[in-house]
Amino acid sequence: MKGPPVSVMFAVTPSWLIPLAVAIRSLCLHSSPHRNYELHIVHQGLEKRQMKELEKAVSGYPHVSLGFSMLPEKLLRILNGRDCGRFSPLTYGRLLAADLFPRCDRLVYLDVDVLLNGDVAELYGADLQGAPVGAVRDCAVLESMGTGQLPAHLEYISGMGVASARLYCNAGVMVMDLRKMREEETEDRLLGLLESRPEPFPYGDQDIINIALHGRITPLPINWNYHFQFELHHAGMAELVSGTEFEEAPSLFETRSWKLFHLVGDYKPWLPPDMEKTYHRLYLALWWPVARQTPAFRRELRALYRQFTHALRSRLRHHLWSLPFSPGRKFRKRREKIKALQRRLAVFDGLWP
Incomplete structure (x- = not known):
């Protein structure tokens, strides 16, 4: 195997286990057989049967392993x-990633509502240019460019040391230099901010990370x-x-x-279908083909499949x-709806493996 193990962290509650299994499967599908991947699942009371079911998501990929960690008591006391x-x-x-995984010098953090279309080892090896964290700028930055005004939550934190709101990053995907974070005692600053305010930040720990590390988060490519x-x-x-780096977004979308x-x-492709969301069909078309290949939670996925197709056909x-x-x-509007429903149903065509 080439290089150190690729360490990836997820944090999950029982209600998000199905999308986590699909995210893990997408990671496996694009992993290199010449690297080892260590996936760390942080949870709060998963049952053993749920852990065993999740392990099915990496079946057939001996170079990918799962490990489970409980949410630290230190954090639970603060919360x-x-x-x-x-x-x-x-x-x-x-x-608390640096404290949770003391053997890891570097870590990729991923939200569970993601789909990999590339090898996460490439992200793991990103050049952070000496910064403790790398992340992609958030869509709120685009919103401020378009309207000329800061979104409410960026306005809220702009007086807390965030001198340039256009540096605000999305913390759902991060590369974390845990060694540097330990050296700089970053965890103390992060937890200090969490404890400093009785009310929650609008975007929770994403705001905390952006305040504590403002100007020290290396922008990553938007892809x-x-x-x-x-x-x-x-x-x-x-x-x-x-x-700007956003300039390539349209071509990424087209290709x-x-x-x-x-x-x-708010809409997720594993939730009951919402016909009014403009991105409904895109999410279905991306998520369900991977879900159908995921060997974990097959009974639950089949039940969701029947629920979706029944609602669409009705x-x-x-x-x-x-x-x-x-x-x-x-008549014209109804005909357009018929075509849209037919396109959505086409996502579910084909046999289950």
Whole structure:
């Protein structure tokens, strides 16, 4: 095997086990057989049967291993009785990565709502240029470029040492130099910020990381945390992003050449279908082909499959029966809905392996 093991951290609650299994499978599909990969799953009370089920996600890939770690008591004491807002306490686990994994000098942190389309070993080896963390700038930066105003949560933290909001990064994908973080006692600063405010930060530990390490997060290429296709549709955005790393986002989208796709937003492709979301079909088309190849949680995935296809076919039948009786503009709109539903159902065509 070439090089040190590629260490990757996930943090998960039981309700996110299915997307985690799919994310892990996508990582395995694009891993190199010439490297070892150590996946560290930080959790809060997973059952043994759930751990065994997750281990199926790496079946057939002997160079990929899973390890499980509980959320540290130190963090639980800090969070005890504290309002975490819309985030699970587990999301704060990445603040303690250097302490959690003392044998690791470097680590990739990944949210579970991601799909790998490239070898995570490449991300692991990214040049951080002496910084303790590398990450991709957040879509909130694009929003501020388009409107000329800071989004509310960036306005909120701008007075806390964040001199340039355009350096704000998405913490869902990070490369962490744990050795440097230990040398600089970064954990103390991160936990100090967490304890300094009784109310939660708008974006939880992502805000904490950006405040504590402002100006010391090396920007990574956006193809390692691609989640920009919506903001770039705004009028005039192409001119605004010219000369920045966001300039390549449209071509990444057109060619599907990203190396990691982040399924941001409230809609997730493993939740009941939401026909009103513009990115519904894209997420389905990306996530379900990998889900169908994932050997873990097969019973649950098949149940989701039946739920999705039943809902889509019911809507399709309704519009097909009503089409002959729909006059004028309503006829055209219904016909467009029929075509959209047919495209969504096409995602589910084919046999399960």
